[in-house]
Amino acid sequence: MSTSTASSPGDPVAAASPPPTTLPDAVGGRDALRRRLGAIGVPLILLALVLIFQAINDAFLSGDNIRTIFESAALPTVVACGLTVVLVLGQFDLSIQAVAGLGTTAVAVLMAKHGLSVAPAIALVVLGGALVGLVNGVLVAYARLAALVVTIGMASLLNGAEFALTGSQAISTGIPPGFIEFARSEVGPIPTLVIVAAGAALVIWLLLDRTALGREMRAVGANADAARFAGVNVERMIVIGFVVAAVAAAVAGLLYAGRQGNVYPLTGMSILLQSFAACFIGAAMFRVGQFNIPGTIVGSLLAAVVSNGLLLANVANYATYFFQGGILIAAILFARVVGGRAQEA
C-alpha cells in the first residue's frame, strides 16, 4: 500500500488494515433464519402488542380507535420519514422538533396576525423550513461541523424564534376555519392527515429507493470516501438530506396548527424521541441494519399503538416513556443481533 491521502482526515486503522477479508457468502440455515427473523421480527412484535391490548380492552380494535391510532401517527410519521433521509446519510438532525414547532407557530401567526391567506402562509413556512435545512446542511457538509451540535444549536435558535414571533402570546383566534376543517376532515373513513402522511412517505420512499439521488445518498451514508471517489458530490447530498428533513418537519408542524386550532409557543408536537425511535426501530426490519421508509412507518405505528394501548389499558400516563424508551433500545439490540452489524449511529 502506498500513502493514503483519502478525503477523511487521518484514519490510522483503515490505512494500516489488511486487505478486505471478505468471506464467501455464508451458507447455512442459521444465517437464513436470522435474516428471515430480522425481516419480520418487529412486525411480529407489533402484532403481539395489538393482540395484548385487544385482550385488555376490546375497544382497542374498534373502528374509531383504529382511526385514532392512524390519525395520531400521521404527522409524526411525516417527520420521521424526513429524518430517515438524514440518517441514511450517516448524519443526525436534532432540530426537527424545533422546526416542526416553529412551523406550527409561524403558520398560525402569518394567518392570524398578518392576515395572509392559507396558500401563501403555507408556502412561506415550507420555504422557511427549507432555509433551516440549508443552513444545517451547509454547516455540516461544507464547514464540517458536527451535526449533533449544529442542530442542537439550531433547535435553540428556532425555539427562541417561536417566542419572538408570537410575543409569547397564545393564538387562539384568527386561524382560518377552512384550514382547521381541512386538517380535521376525513375522506371516506380515512382522516385527511393520514392520506397526506401516506403521500409524503411515498414521495420520500421513491426518493430514497427509486432515484439516482437516493442511491447516491445511500452510498454517502455507507462509505463517504468510496462515494466521493466514484464521483458523488458528497457535500451536496448532505445538504439535500437536511433540507428534506426540515421541509418534512415544517409541513408536519403547519398541519399540526390546523389540527389543534390554537397555538401556544413551545407546545408543538413532542416528536424528537419518537422520530428517532421510529427510524431506528425501522432499521431493525425489512432491510435490517439500514434505515428504510417502510421500517420507519411501522416504527412510527408501533409508537402510536403503544401510547394508545397503554391509555386504553388505564396504565399511568408516564408508563409510555418506559415503553417507548425500552422498545427503542430493544429494537436496536435486536437489529444488532439479527443484522450482525447494524448501523453504529
Added chain:
Amino acid sequence: MAPRLEVRDLTKDYIGVRALDGVSLTVAPGEIVGLVGHNGAGKSTLSKVLAGLERASDGGFAVDGVPVSPRSAAEAVRAGIGLVPQRLAVIGTLTVRQNMLLGLRAHRGARGGDPAARLEEIAGELGIAGLLSRRADRIGPATQRLLMIARTLLREPKLLILDEPSAAFSAAEVERLFGIVRRLRERGIAVIYVSHRLEEVLALSDRVVAFAQGRVIADRPAATLDKAALADLIAGRHVEHVSTGSAPAAAPARREGVPALVCRDVTVAPKLRRIDLEVGAGEVVGLTGLVGSGRTTLLNALWGVAAPVTDGEVLVAGRPFAPSRPRAAMGRRVAYVPENRARNSLVASMSVLHNVTLPTVRRYRSRIRPLLGRRPEREAVAPLLERLRVRPANALQRPISALSGGNQQKAIIARWLLIDVDLLLFDEPTEGVDVGGREEIYAVVRELAQRGVGVLLSSSDVEEVVEQCDRVLVMREGTIAAELAGAELTVDRVSRACIA
C-alpha cells in the same frame, strides 16, 4: 539457552492472499536483526503477528522458550514483546510523560518495579528527560518517535521491534537512535529493526533477514554483506522469477497521436514537486516507488480529491485539465480505480450492481422521469460482468462484500467500462487479489490499452509494473526519480531506482 525469540513455520492468510508463508527465524538475547524486503513482502505482517495485532493462521513463536500466541497487544506486552509501529501514534494533547504512562496500569505486574522511577531513567537514556512535561504535539516528529520508543521500553520488553523508526530522522538523529539500540543490546534486549534504508540496516544489525512474498529468502550475518549485495538479495528472487515469466518480448513502441495524459512541472504542495510525465494513448505506464514516495498523492490530485495540483500544467487528451472534482475528471473521460478497495471503492452494504453503477446511476432512467429504471441498469451491467468473468455468475444482486477480492476489483473496473474513457488511473491494481484474479485484471488492462486507452498503473509491487507496463516511472520523495524502458526495464534496475 533458549533463543529470545523463536518463530516456527509462521503462516498468515488473508482471504486469497498469503501474507506470511512458513516463516521461521530466531533472535538471540542481545542480538540486533535487520529485516528487509519490498513493500508487501511480509515484514509488517510479521511485526503485527508478534505484537498481537494479528493472529497467525498456522505455526507459532516462543519467547525465551515459552510458546506465546497473543490475542491482543496487551498480551504481547505481557509476554515481553514491544512493537514501535511505523505510524506515529502519540496523543498530542497529553504531555510526554502522560503519553509514556498511557495504558500502563493494564500491564502493571508484568515485571513489577516502579514505573515513575523507570520513566525518568528511560527518558534520560533517550535524551527526552527535559521534555517530559511538554505537550506531545509541541515536539517534532523525530522526538515523537523517541517518545514512542520510550513508551515501549517502559513496558520492559525482552524483544523490541522497531518498524521503520528512522523515516523522519536526520543523520544525527539516526546516530542517536543507533546509540540507544546498541545500549539496549548490552542489556540483553533483542531488537528487530525493520527498514528500507539498507545502509542503516547494515551499520546497525548483527544479522540481516530478507523477505520476499511472505517468505524468508536470506538470513545472513551483516558482516558478510554490503549494500549492493543486499540490494541484489532483495531483488534477486524477482530476477529469477522474471526470467521464467511470460513478459512481452519487446515493449511496443509508443502509439502515435495525442497522449492520454501529460503532466508538466506538476506540483502538489507540500508533497510533490515538478512531476513530468506522459502517458500515450494505448500505452501502459507503470508508476512505482516506496511507501510515501507520493504515487497516490499524484493520482488523487489528478482525480480532484484530497490535495489539489498547486502548480504546473496537466493535459488530458491534448486539452488543458484543471482537476477540481471527480465528476469533472469523468467528464474528461478519465477513470480512477484507487488503492485500498475496502475504504475507497466499495460500498459494502450495496449490491454488486449498485456498486458498479454508482458513478453512472443517473443514466438509468425509466419512462417516469425522475425514477430509475431497473431493467436498463441490469441490462447494461450483466453482459459486462460476464465479459470480465466476475464470479459467481449472476452476482448482480449479491452484496459486493460476498465476492472475493479479485472479483470485487473486477466489479470496480466494470464501473469505468460503462463509460468511454481515454485514461485509466489504476492504483495498486492487485492489492488483496489472488493469483488467478491478477491475471484476469492484467488481461483487462491490456485489452483497454489495445482499444487506445492510456493506463497509468501505480503499484508498490516492482515485479508487477515491470511485467505489465511498457515503461516504468520511479517516484522517490515526491518526484519522478527515474524512467526505465526497453532493455533497462528489469526488476533489478527498478528496485535499485526505488531505494537509491
